[in-house]
Amino acid sequence: MTYIGKSVYRKESLEKVTGKAKYTADYLASDALHVEMVKSSYAHATIRSIEIAEAKKTEGVRAIILGDNLPLIGEEVIDRPPLAVNKVRYYGEVIALVVADTIPIAKKAAQLIHIEYEPLTVVNSPLQALEKDAPRLHDNLLDYKKDEGIYPVEGTNIINHTKIRKGDVKAVMKEGEVIVESHFSIPISDHSSMETRAALCEIGESGIVRIVTSSQAPYMVKKIISRDFKVETGKVVVETPFVGGGYGGKASVHLEIFAYLASKAVGGRKVRVFNTREEDLTVSPVHVGLEATVQLACTAEGKLTAAKLKYVFDGGAYADKSPHLSTAGAVDCTGPYKIDHVWCDALCVYTNHPYASPFRGFSHGEVHFAFERAMDILAKKIDMDPLYFRKINVIHPGDTTPTQVVLTSSKIGDVEKCIDRLRELMEWENGQLEAISQNRVRVKGISCSWKNSTIGPAVSSGVVLTFNSDGSINLMSGLVEIGTGTKTVLAQILAEQMKMSVDRIHVRMAVDTQTVPEHWKTVASRGTLMAGRAVMAAADDAIRKLKKMGAIVLRVSEDDLDVANETVFLRDNPKQFVPFKDIVYGYTYPNGNSIGGQIIANGSYTLTGLTNLDPETGAGNPGPEWAVAAHGIEIEMDRKTFRYKILKAITVVDLGEVLNYKAALGQIKGAMSMGIAWAGREAFYFDEIGRVLNPQLRTYRPLRFGEHPQYEVDIIKTPHLEAPFGARGAGEHGLVGIPAALGNALSHAINTELKSLPLTPEAIWRQWKEAHNGI
DSSP: OOSTTSOOOOTTHHHHHTTOOOBGGGGOOTTOEEEEEEEOSOSSEEEEEEEOHHHHHSTTEEEEEOSTTOOOBOSSBOOBOSSOOSEEOSTTOEEEEEEESSHHHHHHHHHTOEEEEEEOOOOOSHHHHTSTTSOOSOTTGGGSOBOTTOOOOTTSSEEEEEEEEESOHHHHHTTOOEEEEEEEEEOOBOOOOSSOOEEEEEEOTTOOEEEEEOOSOHHHHHHHHHHHHTOOGGGEEEEEOBOSOOTTGGGSOOHHHHHHHHHHHTTTOOEEEEOOHHHHHHTSOEEOEEEEEEEEEEOTTOOEEEEEEEEEEEEESSOTTHHHHHHHHHHTTTOSBOOSEEEEEEEEEEOSSOOEEOOTTTTHHHHHHHHHHHHHHHHHHTTOOHHHHHHTTBOOTTOBOTTOOBOOTTTBOOHHHHHHHHHHHTTGGGOSEEEOSSSEEEEEEEEEEEEOOOOOTTOEEEEEEEEOTTSOEEEEESOOOSSSOHHHHHHHHHHHHHTSOGGGEEEOOSEETTTSOOBSOSOTTOHHHHHHHHHHHHHHHHHHHHHHHHHHHHTSOGGGEEEETTEEEETTEEEEEEEHHHHBEEEEOTTSOEEEEEOEEEEEEEOOSOOOOOTTTOOSOOSSOBEEEEEEEEEEEETTTOOEEEEEEEEEEEOSSOSSHHHHHHHHHHHHHHHHHHHHTOOOOBOTTOOBSOOSTTTSOOOOTTOOOEEEEEEEOOOOTTSGGGOOOOSSHHHHTHHHHHHHHHHHHHTSOOOBSOOOHHHHHHHHHHHHTOO
């Protein structure tokens, strides 16, 4: 193949390296009014009064907006007031908006708004949310409109309960096989994208609502504005330029609502709203937390027989995407292993924390940390090499998933090959632990992972191709370029199908929902599958139209023609041809007669064969395929101080086929670094009344430059037949198993089972001390 698998330069690379690429904040024109958010200083409280008189007197203030008489909004569950009314449910929740001429004026007026609160008991953890006497954060949760497949529990804080029931766990657990049970805890954290969220809105005299936003889901913005605020769908136009990282956090619709309300309040004038870093960390949606209980059983020979699991997800104050996060955790609850008896309860609960949005891996990193840590504990109990233990239990074609899907080689990658390659790369035979000195050890930890995408049936992607008069092609897709390089991959797919130079494919990077065909969302590692298949369909349409015109000009049958090198030619006589440029805008005969017109081609793709899950058993087909991986971490640790350094991180992933080699490596290594940062140091810390104590990057610490280990990636190729050229998703899979591999390495280093994130030296010491001495 000419372009598939090659490291083609990204189409937008020159704009980005020269600093000319425009992001949402770069579009915030000087004539826009500024919107300042007035945020709650309590995590749970009744709003007794709001005094805005002094603020309204401030010169330059154009409007102050409160939440009265606004409809509830939301994506999966319509449960969220756009602005808090009567009650606040998390620290940082927005109560009022100030629209003013300048930022200083807006900030000054915001400080003049006085809010009187009556504090309420705070639900500060998902386990507390389940307690019988816990406050009910939403009294009428059964009355909320919601997506199909979401099952709230009346009289509780549970907004979704997903059940997986496969086999007979109770019977197997009673047989007296080797059993372990452990509890694991993962706190809420954040995406920390380089670009903070921003939105601009202007409402024209004709009623057209035009929004510019740093969103991964512009078509969802359009849907929610139209549905919840009763705006004609065709009059909502959402534009998304380059997005400076999202990782799922910008899939939620948030600031766009404030921008719309603010513009409407000032007669449609252009307004802008953007997060400071502190606001981006605490006000907007965050990374979900998890409390997990894992019970595993195996034979004395190490064959897994049963898994009983309880996953309690911290959905925060409102549902948004967290119900589907908990469902996704249930769907892949066991990791990539053959287990005939599975019982899983995945609960998504309301708490007084910022509400959760997707995070790279869509709850799989959390679930895998718990499950893969339990796998290591079980391997130790039966005194078996943890890598061999995983190998003898891997899932294969013909086996069934927890949701009872029978796997084929196309649906599942090759876990065993990933493990074998990881063994080589980690030099596993040299031993898992090496003593460097009296207190220092070098240790290896491993894990396996898999991931499907529970994105629901009937989601689709569309592509339009237009030809330029010189024969080159414009490619338009609603896929958002969030730094993955996927739009360049689409150009590679088109170039391969059209047998022409990728340099002659011009890709529109910005998305405009009025003129660009819809792509559901840029999430779930499904951009290449969905938009790629749409590109292939559009290419087929273009080739048909080119052959039709070529047949007229060359006076031959369409069946005798082929397309390559920007020409339509006779298959058995390539010297008889017509160039694209002579026919893509129609054809003019020597006497001046003309036929045809500009060739415009289109294609679309809808995920097929997916089903909703059975509410009682979880049976159903949740997604198109499972991508699998094996991960390794090598650390050096001082067992006296509990300080450690990560020397090497390895991921072996089954990608089916690599479409852009260096882009794939970049995606996987970037995901690995994100997994290391999250597992090793990232977490929000809440005080007893639910306030976030570390809302700045100096206290919320991702990895810094110079702190990265050596990254190594290897690729296995088991094609997914439904995807372009057999490719599987690559965006998330480098992250999913990394936290577990780190936890396994550190646990082995100190001979103590670590069960909570983040794995800072202090946290490791505390867990060690509790295990050995009590605390």
